[in-house]
Amino acid sequence: xxxxxxxxxxxxxxxxxxxxxxxxxxxxxxxxxxxxxxxxxxxxxxxxxxxxxxxxxxxxxxxxxxxxxxxxxxxxxxxxxxxxxxxxxxxxxxxxxxxxxxxxxxxxxxxxxxxxxxxxxxxxxxxxxxxxxxxxxxxxxxxxxxxxxxxxxxxxxxxxxxxxxxxxxxxxxxxxxxxxxxxxxxxxxxxxxxxxxxxxxxxxxxxxxxxxxxxxxxxxxxxxxxxxxxxxxxxxxxxxxxxxxxxxxxxxxxxxxxxxxxxxxxxxxxxxxxxxxxxxxxxxxxxxxxxxxxxxxxxxxxxxxxxxxxxxx
Amino acid sequence: xxxxxxxxxxxxxxxxxxxxxxxxxxxxxxxxxxxxxxxxxxxxxxxxxxxxxxxxxxxxxxxxxxxxxxxxxxxxxxxxxxxxxxxxxxxxxxxxxxxxxxxxxxxxxxxxxxxxxxxxxxxxxxxxxxxxxxxxxxxxxxxxxxxxxxxxxxxxxxxxxxxxxxxxxxxxxxxxxxxxxxxxxxxxxxxxxxxxxxxxxxxxxxxxxxxxxxxxxxxxxxxxxxxxxxxxxxxxxxxxxxxxxxxxxxxxxxxxxxxxxxxxxxxxxxxxxxxxxxxxxxxxxxxxxxxxxxxxxxxxxxxxxxxxxxxxxxxxxxxxxxxxxxxxxxxxxxxxxxxxxxxxxxxxxxxxxxxxx
Numbered sequence: 001x002x003x004x005x006x007x008x009x010x011x012x013x014x015x016x017x018x019x020x021x022x023x024x025x026x027x028x029x030x031x032x033x034x035x036x037x038x039x040x041x042x043x044x045x046x047x048x049x050x051x052x053x054x055x056x057x058x059x060x061x062x063x064x065x066x067x068x069x070x071x072x073x074x075x076x077x078x079x080x081x082x083x084x085x086x087x088x089x090x091x092x093x094x095x096x097x098x099x100x101x102x103x104x105x106x107x108x109x110x111x112x113x114x115x116x117x118x119x120x121x122x123x124x125x126x127x128x129x130x131x132x133x134x135x136x137x138x139x140x141x142x143x144x145x146x147x148x149x150x151x152x153x154x155x156x157x158x159x160x161x162x163x164x165x166x167x168x169x170x171x172x173x174x175x176x177x178x179x180x181x182x183x184x185x186x187x188x189x190x191x192x193x194x195x196x197x198x199x200x201x202x203x204x205x206x207x208x209x210x211x212x213x214x215x216x217x218x219x220x221x222x223x224x225x226x227x228x229x230x231x232x233x234x235x236x237x238x239x240x241x242x243x244x245x246x247x248x249x250x251x252x253x254x255x256x257x258x259x260x261x262x263x264x265x266x267x268x269x270x271x272x273x274x275x276x277x278x279x280x281x282x283x284x285x286x287x288x289x290x291x292x293x294x295x296x297x298x299x300x301x302x303x304x305x306x307x308x309x310x311x312x313x
Numbered sequence: 314x315x316x317x318x319x320x321x322x323x324x325x326x327x328x329x330x331x332x333x334x335x336x337x338x339x340x341x342x343x344x345x346x347x348x349x350x351x352x353x354x355x356x357x358x359x360x361x362x363x364x365x366x367x368x369x370x371x372x373x374x375x376x377x378x379x380x381x382x383x384x385x386x387x388x389x390x391x392x393x394x395x396x397x398x399x400x401x402x403x404x405x406x407x408x409x410x411x412x413x414x415x416x417x418x419x420x421x422x423x424x425x426x427x428x429x430x431x432x433x434x435x436x437x438x439x440x441x442x443x444x445x446x447x448x449x450x451x452x453x454x455x456x457x458x459x460x461x462x463x464x465x466x467x468x469x470x471x472x473x474x475x476x477x478x479x480x481x482x483x484x485x486x487x488x489x490x491x492x493x494x495x496x497x498x499x500x501x502x503x504x505x506x507x508x509x510x511x512x513x514x515x516x517x518x519x520x521x522x523x524x525x526x527x528x529x530x531x532x533x534x535x536x537x538x539x540x541x542x543x544x545x546x547x548x549x550x551x552x553x554x555x556x557x558x559x560x561x562x563x564x565x566x567x568x569x570x571x572x573x574x575x576x577x578x579x580x581x582x583x584x585x586x587x588x589x590x591x592x593x594x595x596x597x598x599x600x601x602x603x604x605x606x607x608x609x610x611x612x613x614x615x616x617x618x619x620x621x622x623x624x625x626x627x628x629x630x631x632x633x634x635x636x637x638x639x640x641x642x643x644x645x646x647x648x649x650x651x652x653x654x655x656x657x658x659x660x661x662x663x664x665x666x667x668x669x670x
Contacts, residue, residue, distance in 0.1 A: 207422055207423040211423070212407065213488075214434070215405065215407035303424065303425050305425075
């Protein structure tokens, strides 16, 4: 087990290195520069700025420097969005806000999505199943800003005299409700579909027949015998999805004006704020790698037949 | 332990009809079968795939899956009408009074729970008051009873760590843990290799003697029937074509289908040049079953009447009856001979049996 984890960590380091190099080269290959805005500065200013931030050197030298600093825990400073603020500081202040909303979102998505999936599988072919299918297909196909807008319209003042929740995130519990609902809706629908498919498969297995022949009650058959066998595809999806959701949704954070990390993923690229692009990318990549490792370890817990050390070879 | 209830029948099935309502139409999977089973008796149900033998057994235990439905007849277990029971009562019945074991032990145990967990669960489903330690003790006793050693270790193992024969033993232990009166075994040895098959059969015979339960043994293997059963019901296309004590079925088969089955079975005493004789033709299309005797299209003795009317049962001996026009005809001839001797004729409606080709 320890050997397996060690191997995975080593692989994670290699993966991260590749991600860093790829991002670094691609980011520099994109035309544009952080210094271009409405008023184009003079060439002399641009040259001076490039020199100051080391952008005048060849990309490979820049990368080498970046990696060297990174190993010492220095992810550089923002060069445009929050000028001269350390990237690490930006991530450590923004991430908790996104993560808090993300955790609530993913928890409600699991608590609602998985049982709904079970229900749909159990009632397959009935109107309950059809209704859930319509809702989930809608949830999966609707873009996030549509969900957010609908929620805002229905519950935050779109209807005359009916305003339960604030439109702008201000840290009060009421202001958490709509962002969490909007952020969790997609994973909830996706999970529900995934659970339904996996449950249909396991409900038709012979051990379910055995469980019924034993005289077990439906609840036990569904939640003990069928669900545990259906969990593998569900956690496979959940691992990376948790990383994505906790890092914040760009759309949801923009719509509700949440000062979270999600917005930085996109706006750092628009602004060519190279250190932030690198910082956020590495953070998300590392997060996803860790989640995937957790998922693989969970497999073993869920299904005793899975042999990690063999599968790792 | 069931000594006091030894009187009366354990199970009586009367004119049972089960249909599957599929989009393509109604499939009459079981079309009116009747039999009874005593305590301490083993009955084999033999037939080829799709003959309705499993469907019939599933309706006893209330495990028919939609779109299957019992549409007629009655099932009486220890004097109680099974078909009138509520869902809750059926849950109480399953695994308690009636247990069932299945064909494929490789897939019938839940792969993610330990053997012990699954055994204890079977017991706790019907005995809510039993303590954890007591349940574990009972589970281990059951494992020992079915010939598994090293039980404490086995309790903690997962199904994939056990061999097929061992898993079937676990299935049997699980079925018997609540001391059922009736055990339905749906091809319990089919998926096992021959040596293991023999061991499992031996075990079941042994357990049956110890517990005096009734067993319904579903199989398509006549060798297994000869080994374990007291009586046999032969099913074809949802109908019971012949029924009788095991010796009668083997030595005096009354229905051409039974004869065909016997001829297609390998025998140890056969001469080396003898070939197995298959039953020609294919099983009936259950969506459009033929009129008359379902076996008629494949039957070498088929007469005109066979294609028009389902034959009635003819008593061939004590507890031995077959549904075949040939036997009806024989009986009529016997009666005619009897009439000449001064005995009155019975069953005039069977007269039409005479106009064969």
